[in-house]
Amino acid sequence: MNSDKITKLVLSLGSFILIIVAAGMVYSLVVGSIPAFKTFGFQFIFSNNWDPTSGKENYGALPFIAGTLISSILALLISLPLSFSTSLFLGEYFKGTRVARILSTLVDLLAGIPSIVYGLWGFYVLRPLMIELGIGSQGFGVFTASVILAIMIIPYATSLSNEIISMVPNDLKEAAYSLGATRLEVIQTVTIPNAHSGIIAGYILSFGRALGETMAVTMLIGNSNKVPDSLFGTGNSMASVIANQFGEADGLKLSALIAIGLLLFVITALVNALGKLIIKKMQ
């Protein structure tokens, strides 16, 4: 056998294993969640009653779906102005300068911090700050979790959009300048239209990351299994309820948790598909 064939074999074996693993994951999620869907039907998705007490067991995923979506969308909104201006700063205004290099290293550093560290910081620093600002008497809740999530996803959106923005051809920008455009006009009419699909891809990536984030959220969201009654109220997220409850769960409850895992998987897949569609439409 020559080396070319061996390489081909190894590569296809690797990708084949990957497909098997992904398919196996979906399969086990689906099989595991069948009892929950059989018992509650589609009510499972729309019911907000989560009662694990034996005898009157009832599981509805709405509180967690709501908590995950609200905190992730809010996080995206909070991170948007910060990461967008940072990426313009890095990729346009201060492109190639020492300041930009230092800043971009710092942003990348943010991405490398483990989520439990964000959680700790949120618990001991951000939460007391929230209490001082008068947001809730204990500082826990959806809003606090969103702020932490926003900080966590900034590096993802920033570094991707930054890269795309700095890849916009200089010829185009110079042409605009020669026509008398100001810097702002260049950004508005040349940079952003050229880079928008990449920028959107960055935000979708970061949104996906916010959806699945577990540790930092569970430390701050308050873990009360109800649909949050306000942005500053407590709630729970899908990833957080699974992490919290799987240890002692069995029977129907375990199935309900797996079903939440399946829903989270579906939501993340939908968000990714939507993102791809948007990028395709815009090109």
Add this chain to the structure above:
Amino acid sequence: MKKLLTLVLAVALLSSCSNSSKKSTESKSVDLTAAGATFPLPFYNMVFKKYGEENGSTVTYGGIGSGGGIRSLSDQVVDFGATDGYLSDDKLKDMPGEVLHIPTCIGAVVIAYNIPGVESLKLTNELLEKIFMGDITKWNDAAIKANNEGANLPDMDITVVHRSDGSGTTQIFSDFMTKISEKWANQIGVGKSLNWPVGMGAKGNPGVAGTISQTEGSIGYIGSEFAFAQKIAMAEVQNAAGNYVLPTIETISAAAQGEIPADTRIMLTNSADPAAYPISGFTWLIFYKDQAYNNRSEAQAKQTVDLLKWMVSEKAQSEAPKVHYAPLPAAAVEKAKAILSTVTYNGKALQ
């Protein structure tokens, strides 16, 4: 490709060698595997290590939660399991073989609070119900004030902190609440996790303790083994005799002074003993009555029973208070010994 094959073969050979060498040493003392409750974990870690030092047998214990312990025993992948809640009759029927319980020590659930300027807090059963169900929302509520004369209770919101994960601690707490409050029994009930009307969740005893110590105006429940190791304010709880009792090793132990059934499956909450701390409970080890399952050897069965006997012996029990658990009273030890003498291997007694 050939090289790769030889490498794979070599690795396979090596691993099979190490397997067989392990088997030959097994004949003397057998290593045991167990899994389950995290509540008695500090106690088990300590005594299993001690047992290993004395008997040359390593006991590997996985603190994966009571639910996981029961599942592992049901899947027959462990020598014994551990749980904070005894198996119900229905659950016992679902197990592939007859399962026995022995208690190993007694723990309690303490009511911890963080109210600035308040050093002691007395709670009646009614106050506990009203606070944990959200009927009283301020610390300077007249009902709390009337029961705590002299305490400087502030005008502050009550934040209830409960467990966000399933836990035997929640089970013992809710069992007590169900016994003292009809409203609780009807609306909430007993379980390892509950449908909480108020409050926020935190993960594990450390999470609840951390949240309480960081949040002014909070109240919650914590496993005694954890609370005793921390400096945290604990409330005096009214017991069945009407006395206000602080949780200590002695008052927790007093909860087990009453009658214990032959299979030791009893919740100790709301004990009638006048000195008892009312939110106390056994933690159990669970195992099959017939030890011949899943190709286990007789030596392994013997080692398992030997360890279980050792757990209720004076030697192991005297270690319990060092890690903040109350030791078993003599009556419970007798019951446990009687249960252990019924264990068999393939139908014949193990002695």
